[in-house]
Amino acid sequence: MMKKLTATALAALAIGAAGIVPGQAGDVRVMWYSDGVEGEVIQDILNRFMQENPGINVILDNVAYKVVQEQLQIQLEAGQGPDIARVTNLKALADHWLDLTPYVKDPDYWRANFGDQFDWMRPDGSSIIPGFMTQITLTGGFANKTLFEQAGVELPGPKATWDDWAEAAAKVQASQQLPAAFAIDRSGHRISGPNVSYGANYIAANGDPAPVDDGVKTFAKKLVDWTAEGKHSKEVWVSAAGSTYRAAADDFINAQIAYYYSGSWQIANLSTKIGDAFDWVATGSPCGTAGCSGLAGGAALVGIKYTKNPEDVGKVMDYLASEPIVKEFTERTLFLPAHKGVIAKGGIDFKSDDPNVKAALNKFVEASGEILPNAAALPAWKWASAYYGALVTRISQVMAGELSLEEAYQRMDEDIADQVAQAKK
Amino acid sequence: MGSLKRNIGAALAAPVTAAAALIDKPLRAWQSATGTGGMATFFLAPNMLIFGIFVLFPLVVNFVYSMTGGTALFLPDRPFVGAEHYERLLDCTDYTDPRSCKDDQFWIAVRNTALFVVLQVGLMTVVAMITALILNRDLRARSFWRAVFFFPVLLSPVVVGLIWRWILQREGLLNFMLYELGGEPVVWLTDRFWAFAAAVGVSIWAHVGFYALILLAGLQAIPRDLYEAAEMDGTRPGRVFWRITLPLLAPNLLVVIVLALIRAVQIFDEVYVLTGGGPGTSTLFLTQYIYEVGFASLLRNPGLAAAASILMGAVLVVLTLIQLNLSRRNSGKGGGR
Numbered sequence: 081m082m083k084k085l086t087a088t089a090l091a092a093l094a095i096g097a098a099g100i101v102p103g104q105a106g107d108v109r110v111m112w113y114s115d116g117v118e119g120e121v122i123q124d125i126l127n128r129f130m131q132e133n134p135g136i137n138v139i140l141d142n143v144a145y146k147v148v149q150e151q152l153q154i155q156l157e158a159g160q161g162p163d164i165a166r167v168t169n170l171k172a173l174a175d176h177w178l179d180l181t182p183y184v185k186d187p188d189y190w191r192a193n194f195g196d197q198f199d200w201m202r203p204d205g206s207s208i209i210p211g212f213m214t215q216i217t218l219t220g221g222f223a224n225k226t227l228f229e230q231a232g233v234e235l236p237g238p239k240a241t242w243d244d245w246a247e248a249a250a251k252v253q254a255s256q257q258l259p260a261a262f263a264i265d266r267s268g269h270r271i272s273g274p275n276v277s278y279g280a281n282y283i284a285a286n287g288d289p290a291p292v293d294d295g296v297k298t299f300a301k302k303l304v305d306w307t308a309e310g311k312h313s314k315e316v317w318v319s320a321a322g323s324t325y326r327a328a329a330d331d332f333i334n335a336q337i338a339y340y341y342s343g344s345w346q347i348a349n350l351s352t353k354i355g356d357a358f359d360w361v362a363t364g365s366p367c368g369t370a371g372c373s374g375l376a377g378g379a380a381l382v383g384i385k386y387t388k389n390p391e392d393v394g395k396v397m398d399y400l401a402s403e404p405i406v407k408e409f410t411e412r413t414l415f416l417p418a419h420k421g422v423i424a425k426g427g428i429d430f431k432s433d434d435p436n437v438k439a440a441l442n443k444f445v446e447a448s449g450e451i452l453p454n455a456a457a458l459p460a461w462k463w464a465s466a467y468y469g470a471l472v473t474r475i476s477q478v479m480a481g482e483l484s485l486e487e488a489y490q491r492m493d494e495d496i497a498d499q500v501a502q503a504k505k
Numbered sequence: 506m507g508s509l510k511r512n513i514g515a516a517l518a519a520p521v522t523a524a525a526a527l528i529d530k531p532l533r534a535w536q537s538a539t540g541t542g543g544m545a546t547f548f549l550a551p552n553m554l555i556f557g558i559f560v561l562f563p564l565v566v567n568f569v570y571s572m573t574g575g576t577a578l579f580l581p582d583r584p585f586v587g588a589e590h591y592e593r594l595l596d597c598t599d600y601t602d603p604r605s606c607k608d609d610q611f612w613i614a615v616r617n618t619a620l621f622v623v624l625q626v627g628l629m630t631v632v633a634m635i636t637a638l639i640l641n642r643d644l645r646a647r648s649f650w651r652a653v654f655f656f657p658v659l660l661s662p663v664v665v666g667l668i669w670r671w672i673l674q675r676e677g678l679l680n681f682m683l684y685e686l687g688g689e690p691v692v693w694l695t696d697r698f699w700a701f702a703a704a705v706g707v708s709i710w711a712h713v714g715f716y717a718l719i720l721l722a723g724l725q726a727i728p729r730d731l732y733e734a735a736e737m738d739g740t741r742p743g744r745v746f747w748r749i750t751l752p753l754l755a756p757n758l759l760v761v762i763v764l765a766l767i768r769a770v771q772i773f774d775e776v777y778v779l780t781g782g783g784p785g786t787s788t789l790f791l792t793q794y795i796y797e798v799g800f801a802s803l804l805r806n807p808g809l810a811a812a813a814s815i816l817m818g819a820v821l822v823v824l825t826l827i828q829l830n831l832s833r834r835n836s837g838k839g840g841g842r
Contacts, residue, residue, distance in 0.1 A: 150800055157578035172804070259675060314784075315675060318695045321782025321789040322610075322797040336676075465803035473610075480697065480785025482613075487604070499804040505575035505584050 108138045108392050110381075111152065111162040113145040116348030118214070118413040122400075125409065129399045136392045149325075156384065163387040164396060166214060168379050170201035171462050177201065178383030179208035183394025190401065193420045199460040201380050211382030212401045215415030218444050218451070219273045219343040219374040220365050221245070222350065224252075226358035227338045231255035235361070242274060242302060242366040245339055250311045252338035260313035262339035263328035264303070266320065266476070268468025270341065273375040274299045275471075276455040277368030282467050283454075289463045289496045292489045299368065300475055300485065307479045313337060318480050323469035332360075339363075343374070344444040348414040351434040362440035364447030373452040377459050378418065416444060463500055470495040564818075570811035576804060583808065590812035611813060613786045614794035621705060621790060622769040629709045629716060629765055630758070636713060637720035638750075651721075655714035665711045666778025670694070673703055673779075694780055697787040704776045704788045711775060712768070716761045723757030724750070756832075763828035770821060791817050 110126070112119060119142045126138045141162065148167060155161035156176040167173065181187050187209055191198075194212040201210045228235050231252040236244045249261035264270055272282070280295025306312035316328045332340035333353045340346075350360060365374040381400060383393045399405060403421050410417040411431050417423055430438055458464050473495065474488040483491065536544050566580070571590055573583035596607035603612035640651050657665065672678045673693040680690035693699045727750065735745050751758075773792035776782075782789035782797075791813070799810025 153805075154578065154800075169803070314695050315692065318784040319781055321786045321793065323802050324781050324797075326781075334676075469803045476783070477785045480783065480787065482785040482787075483604075491609070499806070502574060502806050502808075503576045503804055505586070 109162040111165040177210035178385040213418035221363040249339040261311040263313035264341040266326035268471040279370040362443035466499040633716035636717040658714040662774035666775040
């Protein structure tokens with residue numbers, strides 16, 4: 081009774097806040113967020129699905145990314161929520177995903193084409209089919225080529241280090257009177273590729289978080305120093321408390337920085353908003369002492385196990401995961417596909433007239449070969465979120481002058497240990 | 506004309522009279538069976554039910570949450586941990602130095618909130634008083650000016666935060682004006698001092714109209730003959746303010762201070778939109794801490810958030826009791842005057 085009451089109250093709260101009501105019989109509700117144009121593309125695809133399947137009414141709820149991050153969990157804990165959701169918090173909520181195995185036409189097709197990422201989104205040791213990645217992402221950098229040219233500064237080469245990029249961007253900053261030379265999104269995920277490039281390993285032998293090591297310390301110190309020197313944009317990291325996410329894409333789009341470290345999902349956004357205002361190039365990840373690693377990740381479309389229409393969910397998922405639809409979605413959204421068959425067959429014709437786009441996508445494909453093992457392990461590691469949150473919170477405090485680096489490292493270890501201890505209760 | 510009005514009035518009252526006649530007998534029977542106490546309970550029951558469901562029950566559930574651990578959201582799935590979260594929050598070697606506390610972010614939020622309350626309430630009371638005094642004078646277009654000062658109160662806090670963020674950001678309106686005037690742009694929201702000052706200032710701007718209105722009502726209730734008598738005696742304006750205006754405005758002033766105090770302790774929305782709690786944690790206030798821990802962090806801790814909100818609630822209860830006590834004293838004084 082108590083559980084039912086709490087569930088109802090929590091669901092009412094979360095649903096009220098998200099403005100989403102549970103689907104009726106015959107309805108399949110999809111909670112979706114967009115970084116670029118994918119909301120329009122998926123709506124178009126779903127309209128065609130509904131024409132071919134008149135008995136199934138798919139309702140696409142386009143919500144802000146923050147809604148997915150903050151409110152979906154509450155709905156799920158209450159046994160409510162949409163029937164399908166597009167999520168990036170793949171592992172932490174894995175207990176709520178529907179096993180699609182009995183509801184899809186050919187489970188082996190799913191395993192063969194999407195199986196490499198299933199462990200990213202299912203509980204450890206599980207063998208369910210939880211969904212599929214709508215895109216594979218890789219963190220990496222973008223340079224404003226026009227600003228570099230105007231400043232007479234050469235773009236650093238393929239094996240350039242973080243120091244090389246910081247130095248080159250600082251020359252552009254000085255020449256073009258920019259507020260900052262470069263910016264990295266305020267996110268623990270985003271600085272984990274660079275950390276690993278300097279030798280960091282987050283995962284201890286028993287699978288629990290390892291103490292903050294020299295790899296993390298090396299890059300954290302560089303980032304703090306660059307911020308203090310005015311090279312790295314202070315606004316992005318210092319302008320919030322806690323683990324709040326802040327992207328620096330607008331600074332890059334408005335040509336306020338010469339170099340931007342984010343990821344492949346920004347390509348459509350940059351292309352749409354920059355247009356022909358200036359030329360830009362993707363650079364892959366700058367190098368550290370251990371390598372030039374980015375961090376893979378992405379968004380997945382997962383079935384929710386509390387759905388009243390699992391059969392219909394299976395049909396929608398089968399349609400969206402089919403090879404021609406994945407190829408079309410990839411070409412129109414400018415995302416990197418996760419579908420092995422689509423990748424193997426090649427011939428993806430990205431729909432963009434922007435010459436920067438194809439070059440950028442090729443660069444990210446090339447950079448995916450640089451991912452170091454310690455970075456490759458992170459998407460499927462269940463404590464990654466705890467690590468990322470502690471990194472952002474404490475490094476920001478150092479940048480704001482509230483903590484020394486040594487105090488921050490100690491606090492990071494304590495924060496991570498506390499969160500893991502809570503989660504294990 | 507008069508009889509027409511009466512007839513319309515009678516026609517409109519007829520259904521009410523009929524309904525009253527219909528329930529009159531059962532109510533009388535109920536009253537004779539239960540007495541006047543029973544009737545009071547009967548009429549209070551709907552309100553008490555709503556209060557119980559929407560205030561008391563969540564309060565009790567929140568307290569129970571604060572005694573449980575883990576990251577699960579369902580109470581039955583959460584293990585009992587007793588006072589663990591309270592111990593964590595209160596574990597400090599030196600309460601004046603948040604860095605000596607186990608949960609340094611909580612104590613930073615407490616310190617920031619305390620400083621914010623003192624500055625915001627103090628300054629807002631002064632600004633509201635000055636505004637009310639000005640608006641009480643015989644100004645041209647007085648109603649217009651009253652509306653201008655009250656207008657920000659009608660805005661959503663999120664809108665307030667966004668407007669001021671647009672003004673204060675690096676490429677914002679204020680820096681544009683500074684630049685045009687030949688000054689150096691300042692990055693207001695990444696400087697610890699200016700960000701805190703902005704949080705205080707914006708909050709005052711958003712709410713001062715409401716408190717000025719309360720004080721204005723108080724000013725207008727002061728009998729004019731007192732001022733006339735003072736004028737005839739040749740009393741200086743400053744003395745009139747300290748000896749007549751301020752003492753007679755004290756009850757309104759008290760309401761303003763206590764309401765502003767309670768609201769300042771709960772500060773969240775406009776500052777969250779404006780600064781996000783930054784730079785660093787310099788505008789991290791208690792409500793944002795609770796929100797971050799309970800809802801926004803990647804691995805949430807609802808028990809810790811609940812414990813922090815119980816502690817904050819305790820502070821608010823103390824403030825409310827002070828308000829009730831002072832109100833009672835004031836009404837006692839007013840009765841004897």
